[in-house]
Amino acid sequence: MKNYFLNGKNLKTAYGITALQAEGSNLAISGAWDFPVRTGKCFHDWGDDDGIEPYVSAEEIRFAGRDIVFVGMVSAATEKQALVSCYKLYNDIGRFNSLVPFEAEGLGKWMVIVKSEIKAEYIGSGYCKITITFREPVCDLSGILPTNKLEYNPVTDHLDNPIYINNQPLHIGSINFDGYGIDGVMFRNLGLIILDFTGHFGRPAAKDGEYNSYQNEGFKITRHSAREITMKALIVQPGYEAFRAALKGLYKLFSKEGLRYITKENDFLRDFFVKDGFAVSDVNIEAKRVVAVLEMKLTEAKAWQNWSILTDANNNEIVTELGNIIIT
Template sequence: MYNLGGVDLSDIPFIAGVQNNSDIALSGLFDMPARLGKTFHDWGDEDGIEPYVSASEIFFGGRDLSLTGFIKGNNKSDCNDKLGVLYNLINSFTDTVPLQSDWGSFNVYVNAPIVGNRLSDTILSVTIPFREPVVDMTPLIPIGDSSQYGIDGNSFALLGGEALKLSGDSWNRTNPKTENISFFGKEKAFIGRLTAPEHTLTIGLRDESFIGLRYKVKEFMALLASPGVRKLVYPNDKLRAFFVKDGFKTTALYAKRTKKFCVIDIKITEVNVTSVITLENLIDYQKFNVTDSDGNNIKLII
């Protein structure tokens, strides 16, 4: 069932299709949006970047959704007329409208061309792009106390799945930062500091129900969106501190099988713990203990 702005699209009739690497017609519903505004500062004379990860600096934009399906008519003219009904419906909207489905409800607007393709005299394929400007990311943030592989002490199993791959600058020495230098008649050597390593963490999530799977994805969003830097412990890898500025993308989603599952690709930017903005973050997320020479805990006021 897909209902747009209070209109059941099956009455047109719009017949739901399936997206690539999926068994439903809607894509983007599990994507985490990217952050808005400036997310880091690059000090040219230091390695890496300074992330902006305090609560007052974290804001998120919207995300893109896509609905694909078919318009079916009795003949070419009837098929064209029914496509016109869909277009007139969308043309009538002056603000965001609810897109309701078995997979959730989203307040959206059409933000790009609708792509139609004639398959026969009686069938047109149609892909409708939507923008969801405000995304709900409100589940409770998990608090982990595990030493297993995972994020911030939350094992991948506890988060509802498993880590499939970590790719990118895992063992690379990243590019040196560049600087434009003019020097007449000669090449000038410039020894720069290093850019921040970037990785893609691929996670598979699964659950017995679609509602449970959706909650786990939103829990992941809430965890990655929380203030401070995250701590990644990955098999056969070193401890990495990171933050997420570009959200994540769902590369596969199967919601109709007995075991519901999805795959998400998270682009993470690694930071040195010394570049984290406040010492409080180091204490909270790296679990540093500060004591005096007699072993007494020291209270730090920042």
């Protein structure tokens, strides 16, 4: 069982609070790995066939904070002693006059405020379930942009005995690009296993329009609003550091200026941006892996019905160190 600390105090030893498990997780916290929503105006809709104008320059991309929720159980001998423990915590929180560190042992540290009501439900026999929602107003979104990784081929890749093609030695490792991913980086190198992809078949709702009506129901013909596609994916990593690195790579990718593009099997190529962040839920740390679910909305800027991967005269895919070359 991990220890959790608020402003340097161990919640268990200071207040008798034992960590519980967030819904779908084997940890007591949730929300700590979410990618926050953007602030300000993210796009302009000109109301014509050209669609929306995304605001994706570096100076236009700004982010809000994120909520981190902790669930625990106050353990005491009697109901009154449980109440005393709760009030001791509340009094300490009342003396905070700035951001304070909230730390989960082995998972990280976040500078937070207590955002809202602390919910406490007395269970009985001196036990009280407590839920604290923290707000991290400034999130660390640093990371390293993900790239396609070289994959070693034990049959052809030998340092001592290289194989030559057209008098040129094969490189040790190659990129086995499958054509599907984001910005040319394959889903597997983004750390994602796609579970669901919805909203791309339907037509978005029409925008509201102003009109005057007297005897009959009024109407106004308007264009549809921007298309939003929901992508749900599984993240599976061999350990917590790899899990966090994969997420930080996604932070870097989706906070980068400009539009992203996604290619998926049996779908159009879609230019998009992320304005609503993404949620990471059901985080489970196991002996040899970390598993979680990521869900995000992609706001579509344009869809390309006809796209392909550039090939040579013999129909062999042309691969660069960054992956395939996409043509539309």
